[in-house]
Amino acid sequence: MKLSVSNLEVSYNKVSALRGISFEVDSGDFVTLIGSNGAGKSTTLRTISGLVKPSGGEITLDGARIDNLDPDVIVQKRIGHVPEGRRIFKDLSVSENLMLGAYIHRDRNTVEKTIKQVFEHFPRLHDRRNQQAGTMSGGEQQMLAIGRALMSRPKILLLDEPSLGLAPIIVKEIGEFLSELNSQGVTVILVEQNADLALQLARFGYVLETGLIAMADRAANLADNEHVKKAYLGI
Numbered sequence: 001m002k003l004s005v006s007n008l009e010v011s012y013n014k015v016s017a018l019r020g021i022s023f024e025v026d027s028g029d030f031v032t033l034i035g036s037n038g039a040g041k042s043t044t045l046r047t048i049s050g051l052v053k054p055s056g057g058e059i060t061l062d063g064a065r066i067d068n069l070d071p072d073v074i075v076q077k078r079i080g081h082v083p084e085g086r087r088i089f090k091d092l093s094v095s096e097n098l099m100l101g102a103y104i105h106r107d108r109n110t111v112e113k114t115i116k117q118v119f120e121h122f123p124r125l126h127d128r129r130n131q132q133a134g135t136m137s138g139g140e141q142q143m144l145a146i147g148r149a150l151m152s153r154p155k156i157l158l159l160d161e162p163s164l165g166l167a168p169i170i171v172k173e174i175g176e177f178l179s180e181l182n183s184q185g186v187t188v189i190l191v192e193q194n195a196d197l198a199l200q201l202a203r204f205g206y207v208l209e210t211g212l213i214a215m216a217d218r219a220a221n222l223a224d225n226e227h228v229k230k231a232y233l234g235i
Helices: 041-048 071-076 094-101 108-121 123-127 138-150 168-183 195-201 219-224 226-232
Strands: 003-012 015-025 030-034 056-061 079-082 156-160 187-191 204-209 212-218
Touching: 003 041, 015 041, 015 056, 015 212, 030 041, 030 168, 030 195, 041 079, 041 156, 041 187, 071 079, 079 138, 094 108, 094 138, 108 123, 108 138, 123 138, 138 156, 138 168, 168 187, 168 195, 187 195, 195 219, 195 226, 204 219, 212 219, 219 226
Parallel strands: 030 187, 030 204, 079 156, 156 187
Antiparallel strands: 003 015, 003 056, 204 212
16 A cells, blocks of 8 residues: 655645645555654644645545545545544543444454454553553553554554653553564554654654655664754754
8 A cells, every 4th residue: 555645735724734745655664754843743644644634735545545535434444543642532441442443344353353463462451451541551541542543454554652751661662563563564654753763663754844844765864864863863
């Protein structure tokens, strides 16, 4: 599944958030978008998943436009989204949250197989499957948000700031999981304020600045770039 973003423009109340960005993500790739707050990273993911409608440009999946589709239809196209801030249903149990992520599947065997795989990836979710989601730690809630997205069995997974506010050991665990998931063929598009982590995980990166793509290169090259080091890696 090839995702193409072409001349994408998004505005909020006549203020431009994206100003004609273009990039492509091939099937099985691991791409990261880095940049400062307000650069347009989250807006890019929200537009791909249909939560925001563009004012210009287009998004295609294997050549077919998806920017005019509703979010639920885009999920059915096998694009999953883990939003910033987790957005889990805190009053529901872990299992109930996960089952909500599987709403597009009608086959019970598929759902049971998928939830088993999620529990294998994140054993702590299995241990807390009957626990109210809002009572878990921040790291466990992030695992739940990822697990809920996985319940739709995505071919492309969008992740928005998965390491935000988490302890280093949990960040390491989630990073290892994303690498494993990508090795299994899932395309990953990662937005991450922790640019050092993002560039370690991804194969290719885009630097967004004020709604434009300022740089694009292999992640290893961006990590060695002097501007990136000073602006985003704190070196």
